[in-house]
Amino acid sequence: EIVLTQSPATLSLSPGERATLSCRASQDFSSYLAWYQQKPGQAPRLLIYDASNRATGIPARFSGSGSGTDFTLTISSLEPEDFAVYYCQQRSNWARVTFGPGTKVDIK
Amino acid sequence: EVQLVQSGAEVKKPGESLKISCEGSGYNFNNDWIDWVRQSPGKGLEWLGIIYPADSDTSYSPSVQGQVTISVDKSITTAYLQWSSLKASDTAIYFCARRNGGYDDYWGQGTLVTVSS
Numbered sequence: 001e002i003v004l005t006q007s008p009a010t011l012s013l014s015p016g017e018r019a020t021l022s023c024r025a026s027q028d029f030s031s032y033l034a035w036y037q038q039k040p041g042q043a044p045r046l047l048i049y050d051a052s053n054r055a056t057g058i059p060a061r062f063s064g065s066g067s068g069t070d071f072t073l074t075i076s077s078l079e080p081e082d083f084a085v086y087y088c089q090q091r092s093n094w095a096r097v098t099f100g101p102g103t104k105v106d107i108k
Numbered sequence: 109e110v111q112l113v114q115s116g117a118e119v120k121k122p123g124e125s126l127k128i129s130c131e132g133s134g135y136n137f138n139n140d141w142i143d144w145v146r147q148s149p150g151k152g153l154e155w156l157g158i159i160y161p162a163d164s165d166t167s168y169s170p171s172v173q174g175q176v177t178i179s180v181d182k183s184i185t186t187a188y189l190q191w192s193s194l195k196a197s198d199t200a201i202y203f204c205a206r207r208n209g210g211y212d213d214y215w216g217q218g219t220l221v222t223v224s225s
Contacts, residue, residue, distance in 0.1 A: 001170075034211045036153075043203055043215035044145075044153065055213065087153055091210055095167035097143070097155040 002026055002090055004100035012108040019075040021086055021103045028068045029092035035064055035073045038102075039084045047086075048073060075105075083107050110134040112204055112216035119222045120194050127190035128219045130204030137185035138162040141207035144178060144189050147218075148200040158207065159187055194223045 003026040013019055023033065031051040036044035046055040048064035051071055061076040075082055088100040115129040130142065144156040157168040161180045168178070179188045187204055202219045205212035 032210065043218055044212070046211055046213050049209065049211040095158060099153040099155065102152045
């Protein structure tokens, strides 16, 4: 099973700052990686798929990069609504999906 | 508009059975896989399994294989997640999600299952 590690666990930033979130995999699985945002009391929301493609309706301030075992989600300038928990997800195999433990982006 | 609407919160005792539902609308339900994902209290997301409504092809995470059953009734565009004997550790929020292009683009609102004696 591919294990995903996210860092940092918590990122404390102010609105307008740049956020850089990391997701590292225990083995190479190409670029079948997604990023989701989850706010309290809500379902996750797909932000990025295939490592670098924005999902429908996602603002351009969200971008993804990486391949192999190292991936990054960047939020270029944090808006108040961006403070949330972010999860990476891999699907190296159609029926073997795993999530990272999450990074909480909170207000400094 | 694509929607996945899940059944309401449940409170059960250990050993009881339960079946929760996820009704899809606004798209061709038969043609897209449905994932089930668990979120234990204060924890992250855990993938449980997947089903293809057209032929009920199903796959489970090894962590829950034999513990839960995923099924579908395509005549009413509804997927199900069920337990025959609940445990306290099954307490969690359960989400269904549509798998489209390999990723979960639409999610249900979640069903809170509480198992307590």
